[in-house]
Amino acid sequence: MKLASDILKETDGKICKHCLGRKLSKTIEGTNNIERADKVCEELDINLDDVDCVICDNIFHKLDDKLYDKIDAKINQLGVEFDTFLVGSQIPKDIQKRDEELSEKFNLGVETLKKEVNRLIGLGIWEKYDKDAEFERQDIVFNIDLVGEPKVKIQINPLYIEGKYNKYKRGIPQTKWPCTKCKGRGCEECNFTGKQYPESVEELISEHFLKLTKGREAKFHGAGREDIDVLMLGSGRPFVLEIKEPRIRNLDLAEIEEKINEINEGKTAYHGLKLCERPRKAEIKQSSPDTYKVYNAIVKCDEAFDEDKLKELLELGEIQQQTPLRVLRRRTDMVRVKHVLDLSYEIIDDNTFSMKIKTEGGLYIKELISGDEGRSQPNVSEILGVNAICEQLDVIEVSEK
Numbered sequence: 001m002k003l004a005s006d007i008l009k010e011t012d013g014k015i016c017k018h019c020l021g022r023k024l025s026k027t028i029e030g031t032n033n034i035e036r037a038d039k040v041c042e043e044l045d046i047n048l049d050d051v052d053c054v055i056c057d058n059i060f061h062k063l064d065d066k067l068y069d070k071i072d073a074k075i076n077q078l079g080v081e082f083d084t085f086l087v088g089s090q091i092p093k094d095i096q097k098r099d100e101e102l103s104e105k106f107n108l109g110v111e112t113l114k115k116e117v118n119r120l121i122g123l124g125i126w127e128k129y130d131k132d133a134e135f136e137r138q139d140i141v142f143n144i145d146l147v148g149e150p151k152v153k154i155q156i157n158p159l160y161i162e163g164k165y166n167k168y169k170r171g172i173p174q175t176k177w178p179c180t181k182c183k184g185r186g187c188e189e190c191n192f193t194g195k196q197y198p199e200s201v202e203e204l205i206s207e208h209f210l211k212l213t214k215g216r217e218a219k220f221h222g223a224g225r226e227d228i229d230v231l232m233l234g235s236g237r238p239f240v241l242e243i244k245e246p247r248i249r250n251l252d253l254a255e256i257e258e259k260i261n262e263i264n265e266g267k268t269a270y271h272g273l274k275l276c277e278r279p280r281k282a283e284i285k286q287s288s289p290d291t292y293k294v295y296n297a298i299v300k301c302d303e304a305f306d307e308d309k310l311k312e313l314l315e316l317g318e319i320q321q322q323t324p325l326r327v328l329r330r331r332t333d334m335v336r337v338k339h340v341l342d343l344s345y346e347i348i349d350d351n352t353f354s355m356k357i358k359t360e361g362g363l364y365i366k367e368l369i370s371g372d373e374g375r376s377q378p379n380v381s382e383i384l385g386v387n388a389i390c391e392q393l394d395v396i397e398v399s400e401k
Contacts (some may be wrong), residue, residue, distance in 0.1 A: 001040065001044065003023075003024060003027055004020065004024055004028070004040045005044070006106065007020060007023055007102070007106065008020070008044075008046075010105065011054050011055065011102075012054070013046070013048075013051070014051055014052055014053060014054045014202070015047050015051065015054065015055055016055070016060065017033065017037035017038070017049075018036050018037075018053075018056065018060045018116065019033075019055040019056050019102075019113070020033075020036075020037045020040060021033025021035070021036035022111055022116055023036070023102065023103065023106070023108055023110055024036050024040065025111060026109070028040070028112060028213065028324065033116065039294060051295065052076055053161055053232070054098070055095070055098050055113070056099065057095055059095060059113075059117065060120070060248065062146055062150050063121060063124070066102045066150070067121075067144070067150050068124055068125075068128060070150060070152045071125065071142065071144075071351070072212060073097055074152045074153070074154055078154060078156070079247050080140060080154060080156055080247045081130060081139075081249045081250055082138075082139035082140045082249065083132065083139055083249070084131065084133070084134035084137070084140075085125060085131055085132075085134065085139060085140050085141065086130050086131070086134060086135060086138040086142070087118045087119075087121045087122045087125070087141070087142045087144065088118065088141055088142070088143050088144070089117050089143070089144045089145070089146055090144070090145045090146060090147050090337060091113065091114050091146050091147070092147050096112070096113060096114060099112060101115040103342070110125070110332065117188070121142070122143055137278070138157060139156075139157055139249060140154055140155060141154070141157065142154040142158060143155060148163040150341060156247065158243060158244050158245075159213060159215070159243040159249055160187060160240055160241070160243075160275065160276045160277060160278060160280060161209065161241045161253070161255075161273055161275060161276070162238070162239070162240050162273070162274055162276040162280055162284075163238075163241065163242070163271055163272050163274070164237060164238050164239065164270070164271045164272055165205070165222075165232065165237055165269065165270050165271070166232050166233060166234075166236045166269045166270075166271070167226065167230075167232040167235050167268055168233075168266075168267060169231075169266060169267045169268075170228070170229045170230070170231060171197070171228060172197070172199060172200060172201060172267060173200045173201070174201045174202060174222055174225040174226065175200050175201070175220050175225075176195060176200050176202055176203055177195060177196040177197050177200070178194060178195065178196065179193070179194055179196050180196060180293070182194065185249075185314065199267075201220070201222075201268055202220035202241075204221075204264050204267065204268050205218065205241060205260055205268070205270050206218035206241060206243075208256065208260050208263075209256075211244065211349060212248060212251060212256065213243050213247065213248045213249070213251070214246065214247040215243040215244055215247070216244050216245040217244040218242065218243050218246070219241075219244070220239060220240075220242075221239060221240040221241075221284065221285060222238070222239045222284070222285075222335075223237055223238040223239065223284040223285065223398060224237065224293070224358045224362075225237075226393075227366075227393070228391070229392040230392070230395060231316075231393075232394075232395045233394050233395065233396045234294070234396040235398075236270075236398070236401065237395070238284045239284070239320075240280050240281040240284060241397060242281060253274060253275070254273075256273065257270055257273045257350030258273070291359055291360070292359065292361060292397075292399045293358070293359055293360075293361055293363075293366050293395060293397065293398050293399065294357070294359075294395070295356070295357050295358075295359070295393060295394065295396065296354060296356050296393070296394045296396050296397055296398050297352050297356075297357065297365055297369065297390050297394075298353075298355075298390070298392040299337070299352065299353050299355055299369055299380065299388050299389070299390060300351060300352050300388065300389055300390075300391040301351045301352070301386045301387065301388045302351070302386060302387040303387075304350040304351055304386075305351070305353075305385075305386050305388075306319065306384065306385070307347070309383060309384050309385060310347070310353065312383050313345060313355070313380060313384075314343055314344075316340040316343055316378065316383075317340055317367060318337060318338075318339055319320055319337070319338050319339065319359075319363060319376065319377070320335055320337055320377050321335065321336050321337075321364055321372075321375065321377075322334070322335050322336075322371050322372075322374075322375035322376070324364050324366075324375065324376075325372060325373065325375065326359075337364060338359060338360045338362055338363035339359065339360050339363075339367075340357060340359050342358040343356070343357045343358070344356045352391070355369075356396075358397075360393055361399075364376065365390060365393055366389075366390040366393065368380060369381065369389060369390045370387075370388060370389050
């Protein structure tokens with residue numbers, strides 16, 4: 001009880017049970033700070049029930065029914081669904097300073113006042129809504145401002161949905177392209193849509209999820225991308241759809257997937273939709289030596305090719321590609337070293353053949369074929385001794401990350 005007596009002397013007995021119990025949490029047994037303080041009061045025959053606390057200014061009195069009514073009103077106002085939450089608070093700096101100074105004076109490594117406030121509010125929310133506090137990843141964060149009259153704000157954390165997509169129609173970009181003339185503001189050129197193309201792989205799924213979740217915005221994260229004139233076939237390309245500030249989180253993803261695919265039949269399809277965590281959006285973008293892509297290209301030559309030279313394509317291995325001219329305005333001009341992992345071909349006519357090619361991710365197929373004015377070495381045109389272009393390109397496989 002010596003520490004308790006010293007703290008009471010230091011504060012002239014003007015310390016509440018929360019603050020006293022917190023400072024004694026490592027020296028007196030108890031399930032909570034009030035219980036520890038009650039033991040001191042009983043032992044020393046003192047009463048701290050109505051004391052004006054010189055440490056916290058009785059801030060714990062603000063954690064009352066009125067506060068939880070405000071929390072409830074904010075939840076109802078937003079109509080937000082959540083299973084996990086975190087509590088943050090704003091507390092006057094002078095209160096935090098006095099709390100820290102008292103701990104330092106007696107060399108106490110105990111919970112701070114702010115942590116106790118957050119913990120108690122979290123306990124109240126758990127009791128009222130039967131939801132779990134989660135420190136790492138949570139659906140929402142309650143921000144409680146206790147400087148003056150308590151105010152409540154709710155931060156709604158994003159929802160992440162992982163899946164794969166197919167693109168069955170050419171002319172659809174992966175993500176929304178702002179109009180090049182008006183930069184998305186809307187003009188006659190884009191029919192006041194602000195978009196260069198009327199729809200995208202992103203929009204054909206995100207518009208449904210924004211409506212269902214009542215989210216503010218959607219962002220599409222793909223494992224690479226195909227050109228607008230390229231199909232995405234096979235098992236599909238991995239992606240993560242990020243929904244910002246979703247008010248509805250409990251979704252039947254299998255049912256939603258079926259409906260979206262029915263609506264977009266012939267254009268796009270989305271498969272294996274499931275919830276994931278934030279790190280997944282970065283993981284699918286990361287390229288590693290083990291990732292690969294398989295393409296099917298229709299190659300058109302400006303004159304008949306030599307079939308014997310065509311066999312030399314089977315020897316393609318390391319490719320050095322300087323950033324293609326067609327993307328130079330938006331990509332760093334540098335030389336990238338990629339590898340052809342496997343290649344086969346079928347002759348269609350004297351000037352045309354199809355080529356199935358497996359490569360490391362990031363190799364530009366169109367430039368591998370044309371040579372891109374010598375920026376891609378070696379290349380199909382150079383090997384065949386004729387000018388060759390990629391007339392049609394399909395992605396038929398994207399490896400898992």
